[in-house]
Amino acid sequence: MKRLNSKSGCAVEVTLSVMGGTWKPIILFQLLHGKKRFSELGRNIGGITQRMLTLQLRELEEAGIVERTVHAEVPPRVDYALTELGLSLKPVLIAMRNWGVEYARSHLHADAVPASCAQESDGKPAEAQAA
Known part of the structure; x- marks a missing residue:
């Protein structure tokens, strides 16, 4: 996980370390509409690569903002949704x-x-x- 200690002493820096950047706010905004599959997020967010989407979702999951649900199906289906903390x-x-x-x-x-x-x-x- 990214370092959450604020160098400046400002809580805005902590917020940005968790949900800042180019893609995370867009991903989070998309998830405000409800749970989404990986491919749906990729389609809805123009210009993001699969690798970047994967990395950003992992960081958001590690921060407790997004939850990943794997459904036992063939082929496997994975949904992403905001946690209670993410909804905040x-x-x-x-x-x-x-x-x-x-x-x-x-x-x-x-x-x-x-x-x-x-x-x-x-x-x-x-x-x-x-x-």
Whole structure:
């Protein structure tokens, strides 16, 4: 597991060491919608390699944020879901998504945020969540 001791003394550093980076917040946001299979996560997250997805999921599992369930089937089926601790990141992830939507609207093109990220896990648009 990554080192969780904060060099700066700031708890934000600890949070980022657990769920920061390019891919982990996106993986976690996808799992807010419920459990997903590895291949489904890979399809939903454009640009991530299988190796990187595997590494990121292992780190999140080791941190207690994601749980991996292997079903005794042929071929084997593996599901990933947020743990209770992982679900506690929902407000953080939604706030990050809402900030990104607003930033994209004001500084980028209106269509810069994909629809899959512009909606909450209950399907409501970001602006409805921000209100």
